[in-house]
Amino acid sequence: MTTTAPSDKSDYVLIKGGVIVTINPADEIIEDGYVLIKADQIISVGKLQDAPPDSAVEEIIDTRNCLIMPGLVNTHTHAAMACFRGLADDLPLKTWLEEYIFPLESRYVNPVFVYQGTLLAGLEMIHSGTTSVCDGYFFEEAAAQAFMNLGLRAVVGKGIVDFPAPDNPDPDLNIENGKKYVGQCPSNSLVTPALFCHSAYTCKPETLQKIKKICQYHSIPFIIHLSETEAETKEIKKRYGTSPIQHLNDLEILDGETIAAHCIWITIDDFPIMQKKRLRVAHCPESTMKLASGVAPVPHFLRLGIPVGLGTDGCASNNNLDMISEMDTAAKVHKLNSKNPAIMDAKTVVRMATIGGAEVLGLQNKVGSLEPGKKADIIILDLKQPHLTPVYNYYSHLVYSASGHDVITVLINGKVIMHNRKVVTVNEKETLAAVEEIGKEIKKEMICQGRKKSGFRA
Ligand SMILES: [Zn+2]
Structure with a gap:
């Protein structure tokens, strides 16, 4: 049938x-x-022979020899941490966080750092085909502004910890500041606020409960790192006598609007809770492999119908934001972990990076697939390349052969954001220069502190 x-x-x-x-x-x-x-909005999708004539449209994008698919959904990152990329590698999570990241954050993270770092991360995300992202960090109003300027679709979670944070020296003000943030965060049809409690070991029960209440009141996502390391499960067991999942369940925090990153150390009793509460999982295999935190039981989550999306985590622990590379890792890590090459096939992983991620962010009615009525978040990959020729299976190429560099054009909400690999919304050169300056300051500090032991080079 020809489209009218x-x-x-x-x-x-x-x-x-x-x-x-x-x-x-x-x-x-x-x-x-x-x-x-x-x-x-997407009006129709079909065979070229049924397309409307060229004369009936304002603009034509010629995509011969290309693959067209929904934009990728990154369900968990800390965009501004792009400024810390490669600064402290090859360390366990506790050492990495407590000896490097938290001290550097307290010294350097401010609204300018977050704005420029988020612009930088956003550029990398757009270049590699991400069109929706769930972010969590400090000074998140600045991140929201950066996402708006980039034209990315984003859920922006204000970071909350029960110790002095870069944007809140007094943790007693966490609740008040959380409420203020939701009311004042820059937002539009693409960028919406959320609250992000760092973890059950850095936030006390009262903070978790009160922040969740604010989220429920405003119908916005509650984000948290959950069951990420064995050390976390031991600490929560020592403090509360339960697993992290059960602890949050006891506090009535788990529901279909809670996004839990990682979910690696899951007990047999945790699975039915996650299933019953429709807890949404952000699976970040590259970050958890790099920090040697473990492998999340994602194949089992999927069998139980627990929503799972893919995420990169911050690129200080990854060290990139390329969701296509993340798909490759996600497909392989579960094969290795289970010694079963069939346990996670390429199509399952592509779904996890698109419609699965959209479901985790509560955006499944808007994005995640190319269907009439959905928002036009679309990426276009160049197939005419040595590593993608010939094609027997498109899912296979997307997961095992392609990379973010193959994305040539990106549309978000119907607007061309990147054309022939050039992002049109922000000035890339200016952003690189601004982050270069931030990096110079951090390098000076690193030299002063003699922290070359991490492999850092001045
Ligand atoms: Zn994270």
Whole structure:
């Protein structure tokens, strides 16, 4: 059936040619396909022969020899930590956090650091095909502003800990500041606020409960690192006599609007709680491999219907924000862990990085697949390259052969944000220069403190 030609062509964009990996419920793949967009919305997806004529649309994007798919959804990161990339590697989480990251954050993290660091991270995310992100950090109003300027879709969580933080020297003000943030955070149709309690070991029960109440009142996500390390489970057991999942369940924090990053050290009693409460999981395999925290039982979560999305975590513990590379790792780590090459196939991982992530962020009705009525968050990859020729299976190439560098064009909410690998919303050169200056200051501090032992080079 031929699509009816629009009577008024303004705001119509036609993505024309190439293969469409729809991620719709039928997992349809359309070769020689098209996607018709009006303003921010997908109007129709189908075979090229059924597309409206060129004369009926305002703009045509020629995508012959390309793969067109929904934008990737990064369910867990700390964008501004891009400024700390490569600064302290090859360390356990506790040493990494307490001896390097927390002291540096208290010294350097301010609104300018967060704004410029988030711009930098956002550029990297757009370049590698991420169109939606869940962020959590300090001075998150500045991050929200950066995401708005970039044109990225983002859930921005204000970081909360029960010790003096860069944006809150007095933890007694955590609740008041959390309420203020939700009311004052810059937001629009793409950028929305959330609250992010760092963990059950850095936030006391009262803080967790009160912050969750604010989230419930405003219907916004509550974000937390949960069951990330064995040390965390031991600490929570010592303090409260339960597992971290059971601890949060006892505090009535777990529900379908709680996003838990990691969920690695899960007890047999935790699974039914997670299933019953529809807890949403952000799976970040590269970060947890690098910190040697463990492997989350994701295949079991999926069997139980627990929503799982993929995330990079901050790029100080990854050390990149490339979701295509993260897909490759996610597919392989579970094979190695279970000694079963069939346990996590490529299609499952692509779904986790798209519609699965959208479900984790509560955006599944807006993004995560290319279907009529959804927002036009679309990425286009160049298939005409040695490492992607020939193609027998598109999911296989996306997970095992492609990288973020293969993404050439990105649309978010119907707008072209990157065209032929050039981001059009912010000035990339200026951002790199600004972060270079931040890096110079941190290098000076590192030299003063003689912390070259981490492999840091002046
Ligand atoms: Zn994290």
